[in-house]
Amino acid sequence: MRATIRPDFHLEYETFGSPENPPILLIMGLAVQMLAWREEFCELLASKNFYVIRFDNRDIGLSTHLDHLGQ
Numbered sequence: 282m283r284a285t286i287r288p289d290f291h292l293e294y295e296t297f298g299s300p301e302n303p304p305i306l307l308i309m310g311l312a313v314q315m316l317a318w319r320e321e322f323c324e325l326l327a328s329k330n331f332y333v334i335r336f337d338n339r340d341i342g343l344s345t346h347l348d349h350l351g352q
Contacts, residue, residue, distance in 0.1 A: 282296070292336050292337065293336065293337040294334060295315065295334075295335055295336075296334050297320075297323040297324055297327035297333040298326070298327030298330070298333055299330075299332060302327075302330045302331050302332040303330075303331055303332065304332045304333075305326055305331045305332070305333050305334070307335040307336075314337055315336050315337045323335060
């Protein structure tokens, strides 16, 4: 899924479980895709009645890359 922040900027994310359940936001370290949070782990948390959200930070994975800004 994709959350559009501005027309030219979005964050890619995935959810597991029901949005009715308490949320858990999984934040991965710098320069690591959301896929580092294994799907099995996310599904396990969802099976414990949590709404799990994992996302790609900017400049990583399917989220917007800001290469034009330099380092």
